[in-house]
Amino acid sequence: MQATTLALVGATGGAGTTRTAVELAALGARDGRDVVVVDAAFTTQGLSEYVSGRIGTDLTALVTDETDAPLSAATHPIDVGPAGAARGEEADPPGRADAVPARAPFERLARAKTAEAAQKLERRIDEAATAYDAVVVDAAPVGSNEVVAAVTAADRVEAVSPATRHGRDALQRLRGRIADVGESVDGSIAVARDARAGSKREGLDDGVDTVLPAVDPAIERAPTAATDAGEYVRALAETYERALGASLGIELEEPGLVERLRS
Template sequence: MYATTLALVGATGGAGTTRTAVELAAVGARGGRDVAVIDAAFATQGLSEYVHGRIGTDLTALVADEAGASLSAAAYPIAGGGGSGGRDDRGTLSGRADVVPARAPFERVARAKTAEAARRLERRIDEAATAYDAVIVDASPVASNEAVAAVTAAESVAAVRPATPHGSDALQRLHGRVADVGASVDATVAVSRGIDGEPEGSAADADVTLPATDPRVAAAPAAATGDGAYPRAVADAYARLFDTTLEVDFSEAGLLERIRS
């Protein structure tokens, strides 16, 4: 098995990239896929918030210190969803949704951000592709070695931007940064916040638009079990971004819906 690898890159800070990556992994597992999310945003370490309980070995250790360890040493199931207070929903999913987070002190983060560590990160992404059906790499705007590794190692790149005029402007800058490292943005995901400043048409250039949802970490992953507009949009996004067909049972409709690319 060799997975499809997708780099999700934030066009700007706070675009919702990490949450989108987690939701995509959850809906993929709901549809029977094994999906991993790899953290390539070492500065924020936001992916670690979606792990319930203690994180021992993390991704920075694998790329800075423990070159011989398996990627599985730093893989953790995504903690439960829907405000479940940290319940592990892994058993309710048909597939597997894991995160490989960065959670480390500054000294190790600094060593994990070197060019050599970035090359090791590329190898870790390749390793994940042999163990999962899909691999999502959560990356910050391309301004660090680990982000460059993410966009150059992945088979495709999707930009995540707020559904605002500012998000559209940031997307144009990201296109230039990605092109500078020899890659290209293959798709755009616009994330709505449901607040003022999102005029109609501001996400017209996006391939996928995700509606507003509860932004709290405790409310994620909503796509693991939900049936509303947001989980359905995430399922459609998964199918489009991975160019696949994903079967998810949305009980609200009472039918097995086939989400096609």
């Protein structure tokens, strides 16, 4: 049986899509699952920042020059060490959190964004689904061949937007764009940026399935889900179970009085 494939599509640039994808993978690995994040945000290539070491063969190479190479040639473990170490706890999950990043020079990037390469990307996503328990595709706002391929290949599509009025409006535009390519948004995630405001945004989370509380945005602080058990990870766990159709067995902290009043 193939894994569930989830496309996370940003409603705007900088919505927090890549970070959310990485955190979901880390949470799945913490629960003993093998989860891979596939990069379909070729222009920003942000997923590459979450892996350690040199990236030789990347995903764009697999859909252009090295189409016969296995997916594993461009697969790297997501670095969960720094976040765990920063909290005085080593992150050693029983499952795997991997990434297939894009990190390419402009010439290859341009070839990877063609319609022909997008068809190869769909096959690479299918290939990932045969090797992992879950596949999370990190996609930019709809407007390129690789994002359309991600949305088309995925079993489910979740929109990711900032927890702001701008994000709410962008979410509605994204729903329309995804409908234009014959697909639909199955769920939505709003990512908060201001920790002082809590996880709810009065009047801004209408139609949003999950609001993820703010976390330290620094890449070296990710993934929080590798070891933490607080408010952010609880919301992330709800997202994982809803979007990937899986029940997690991780013990998380019960919300405190202040959090219950806030929600």
